[in-house]
Amino acid sequence: MSTPSSSSFDEYKSEFLATTEQIKSIIQSKNVNNEVEGSAKLDDLLKQGEDLVKQMGLEARGIVDAVVKRDLLAKAKEYKAQLANLRTEYELATLLGVDNDNNINDNNNENSSLVDARSTVRSQNETLINARSAIAEIEGVAMGITEDLSRQRETINSAHGRVREVSEMAEKGDGILKGMLRRNKFWQGKLW
Numbered sequence: 001m002s003t004p005s006s007s008s009f010d011e012y013k014s015e016f017l018a019t020t021e022q023i024k025s026i027i028q029s030k031n032v033n034n035e036v037e038g039s040a041k042l043d044d045l046l047k048q049g050e051d052l053v054k055q056m057g058l059e060a061r062g063i064v065d066a067v068v069k070r071d072l073l074a075k076a077k078e079y080k081a082q083l084a085n086l087r088t089e090y091e092l093a094t095l096l097g098v099d100n101d102n103n104i105n106d107n108n109n110e111n112s113s114l115v116d117a118r119s120t121v122r123s124q125n126e127t128l129i130n131a132r133s134a135i136a137e138i139e140g141v142a143m144g145i146t147e148d149l150s151r152q153r154e155t156i157n158s159a160h161g162r163v164r165e166v167s168e169m170a171e172k173g174d175g176i177l178k179g180m181l182r183r184n185k186f187w188q189g190k191l192w
Contacts (some may be wrong), residue, residue, distance in 0.1 A: 009059040009072055016052040016079055019045055023086050027093055040126035042090055049083045066147055074140045092121055136143055 026042045046163035052075055 004064060006059070006068060006072065009056055012052050012056045012059065013075070013079075016049060019052065020028065020086060021047045023049065023090070027086070027090050039094065046083070046087055046090070051084075053080045053083060062077065068141045070140055070147075074136050074145075077136045078133060080130065081136070084132075085129055088125060088128075092118070118175070 023042060023045045026045070056076040057073065060069055060076055063069040063072060084147065
């Protein structure tokens with residue numbers, strides 16, 4: 001059962017995934033280092049990806065169902081993190097001028113140093129990706145807990161209101177019963 005907003009989210013999602021595939025292929029090709037045109041195209045694709053993530057966030061916030069809304073917002077955050085990682089990888093490749101073959105310099109020592117640096121950066125990137133996904137998961141759990149607490153607060157307030165009503169009714173009943181007992185004593189005193 002898909003609402004109009006979630007179907008819009010799915011459209012943005014499929015466009016985002018296609019965009020990220022294009023970004024990955026450009027980063028992996030030699031276009032980043034050899035052509036200004038490849039770099040400009042990559043900048044445009046990254047900007048387009050950011051816009052798509054923003055649109056997904058807006059669509060997710062427009063969902064009424066809290067569970068679906070939470071899931072879609074978590075996906076949007078995940079895609080934002082994925083895009084940030086692609087941007088970091090692109091900037092690293094641009095700054096270091098490293099292509100996929102690591103043919104920067106003929107000197108083997110320098111190549112091994114760059115390979116080591118690149119593997120270290122990739123390792124740190126993976127750590128960041130894992131941390132971002134953990135944060136997104138924790139945020140999702142926190143949102144769920146907040147919603148549960150809100151529902152429980154409403155239940156407690158409702159129960160408190162019912163207790164107040166019952167208490168008022170008991171006080172009225174007590175007053176009626178006392179009045180009946182007084183009348184009973186009065187009439188018993190008159191009859192004897």
